[in-house]
Each structure stands twice: as C-alpha cells, then as structure tokens.
Amino acid sequence: MTLVPAADPAAARASFRAGLAVPSSGWAPGHTQANLVVLPRDWAWDMLLFGQRNPQPVPLLDVTDAGSYRTVLAPDADLRTDLPRYRVWRDGELVDEPTDVADLWTDDLVAFLIGCSFSFETALLDAGVPVRNIEQGRNVSMYRTNRECRPAGRLSGPLVVSMRPVPGHLVATAVQVTARMPAVHGAPVHVGSPAALGIADLARPDFGDPVESAAGDVPVFWACGVTPQAALMASRPPFAITHAPGHMFVTDVPDAVYRQP
C-alpha cells in the first residue's frame, strides 16, 4: 500500500496521532507547519525573550499558557500527540525520540510554535524559483554559523541557517518572495559566501542532508528554526521537548496568512 499524504490538516494530524512517524513535508500542502519547543515555566521567560530578540531564526507564531496543549493555530489539535515524532532533551542532551509525549506533559510546561521554512518553499516554487532539496528528495542543508544570537537570560547559542542553491538570475526573486514572509524567517541573512558565516564545507551540513547545486547556482542562507534546538544544546535546560527535524506540527493556518502585501 502506498502512503498518500493527507491534504487536510486535521486528517494529517489524525494520522500522526495514530502513530504514523514520517516527515511532514508534503502533508496538508498550503497549510503552515511549525517548529515546536516545550520548556518548563521557569525557562519560558528566557525562551519568549530569546524569540523576541531573534525574530528571524525564532519567529513565534503562538505561545501557550502553562500546562495547555492547545494552540490557536489549530484549535482541535493536541500538541502532546499530533506531531509525527518528538525529541526529548534532558540537560541539553537528546534522550529519546518518541511519537507521543502525553506521559511527559505536566502543568508546568509552556509550548512555543515557531514558523518553518516549508511555508516559504511553497512561495518560492509558486514564483518559479527551483528548490533543490525538494527536487532531490532530501531534507534541506542546515549549518551552525559563527554568528551568535542575541542572548536572553540563560539562553544563548549560534545562529543556525538553512541553505538553498538558487540560480543567480533568480536570487532577487527569492529575496523578494521570502522578505514578504517574516513570520517564516523572512529574507535571507546572507547570499554567496559560506566562509563569511564560518561554514567550512557546504557538503557537510550540521543538520539535514547535503544538497547539490546546479551550474550557475548561488548559495542563499536563511535563518533556521533549528536555532532554538542549538540554543537548548548550548544552554542545557533541565528538560525540553521539541519536534524531531522534519517532523513538524501541521496547523490549520493557510500559508497565505503569513504573506505580507
């Protein structure tokens, strides 16, 4: 039996709730997907301030009340069960990758839903900009940079970027399209030189897969939603839950809501 991604967000979440653990790319196309970070109340101030101070890598789409597993981005969803796969962190170390975190959820937890570049990839394709990682069926390449985020309380860490090779004559289009979507990372943070960001070898990403460039492509770098996971690794809160890379939260919100005029 071939697995067909659900077109409807609620149906997608129901599949993941039932235990299906696959990357969410291609599910409920046209609907915004979100990164998830869950932290104890004691660390929530630091995370909320980290997002406020670093809106390009950490564009906050919603923040829950302590203990709540509901979000305005999908009122019927349950954040404890509806992602395809989670990561559980203790003292900054990855300790588990379950498909459900209902047994770990307490009244002390605050959930942060963070914009994801899947939204702007759709917009790039709509504008005629090829997206090489999609063409090649790979996760996007992501790199730690030599740029530090602005710290917030106990949270600090490097800016993480995603890289997409873009044909030189379409770089301006890619900038314009993504600049209109600040809630999903916005315009690129750098175009052209990996070395300027402290990236030694594009073929060896820190997260995701290597993606091949075509002749005439230029590397374009966007702030990446993995940045808060890098901050968790660097800052070591006692407990955290995140989504597993590529296994995002599917919201009910159309991508178009986050496109500005």
Next chain:
Amino acid sequence: MTLVPAADPAAARASFRAGLAVPSSGWAPGHTQANLVVLPRDWAWDMLLFGQRNPQPVPLLDVTDAGSYRTVLAPDADLRTDLPRYRVWRDGELVDEPTDVADLWTDDLVAFLIGCSFSFETALLDAGVPVRNIEQGRNVSMYRTNRECRPAGRLSGPLVVSMRPVPGHLVATAVQVTARMPAVHGAPVHVGSPAALGIADLARPDFGDPVESAAGDVPVFWACGVTPQAALMASRPPFAITHAPGHMFVTDVPDAVYRQP
C-alpha cells in the same frame, strides 16, 4: 526664546534628561519613537506574552533584562531619565507624572519598548496622505473599542485604536503604506464604521484630542500603543511606569528600518 526641536536623537534625549517636558512629536524627525511600559519581573512574563499575542497594538521593539535601563534602540540612552515625561501607576491607578524615574528604578524592573504611530505618520505624509491631527496641531484621537485583546496570564483589556480621517481616494494608499510597517502597528484594523468598533461618538475620544474631518474623509482606525496602558488600568499590577501620552522615547533607529519591502 522659541523652542526648536532637536534634529538629532541624542540631543533630543539630552534636552528631556535636563528636564524639558514637552510632547516629543517633531523631535529628531525620521527617527523611531517608542511607547514605554515598565513592570516588575513578576508581571513581565504576562506583558511579554501579551505583546506576542497582540502584535498589532503591542509591537515589541525591545525588551530589557531585569534591572537594566539600557536598550539596543539607543545604546547611550538612560530609560530612567531620557523621556520628557513619565506616568507612575500603583494598583492600576495613575499616581504621578514625573519627568524622571531614577529614584523609582529597581533591579526588579523590566522595560518594554513598543512601536509608535509617529513612524507611520511620516510615511503617510511622504506618500501624499494628509494627517489631519498634524495639520490641526492636536494629539491623535484614541478610543477604547468593544474588541478584547487576547489575554495573557493576568493581563487583559480592550483594544485601543487611533483614528485618522483619510480622504476616500487615499484610503488604499494609507492601507498599503502602513501595512508595510508592522513594527509600528501595521495596516488599519477597521475602515469606515465607528459603531462597528463600539465607538459611539468620534468627537469624544477616550484619549488624546478630537480631530476634525474634512469633506470626503473616511475614518480609518489603527491599533494603538495606548492598548497596554488600558490593560494596566484593567488588570491592576501593583506597580508600573509608562511614558506620558505623546511624551515618547526617541530612539536612534531610522524609521526606514521598520519599513518592509
């Protein structure tokens, strides 16, 4: 001797620090001015979340570390002395309007700098849209509405809007110009009908001055930075400091930084 507003932000702040207590409109033109809200650490989570959940009325430009009176928006400034006039609130009641709050500042306080419509008024004028309150030398008209903000912890209250009469053929221009400036309240929240917002009489604003319309003008309503002051009045934290209406914090940041492509 005629008082001439300083063109330079640092010079403007120096005048206010020296005790000059005048509205800041027209000072350091082209530089962003900001609303100020200062709250004890215990209430800072509620305020930060209130801003995250209500970005149109409460666009957060910077949030300080507890105890700090410094901001990235003007590294040389002192938030305790550099505004022309402050308001001091206890249990939601206005108790004082000093020109300096150095003696009230403690290590427990967190300051929130919030975008201000002065920035988009400049952009409207640049685009040929008349701004009646400036023409008439009055503070803008502001109204409590029947729309509730999305609550955050203990903070809740009504959306407050500012109203500017705009000639009918320029409403589209006004929408486009302000939509590009989400950090200073962005696009209008309503055009045309005061009654739809629960506003009984445009001639009797809740804050600011009445502003007269010209023939053919349409009332246009924008989310307003007085919204957090209304929330303080409704939610009654034990202590708060804000700017006095019209007596804003002058930053070093050019308005253009907050204009999107």
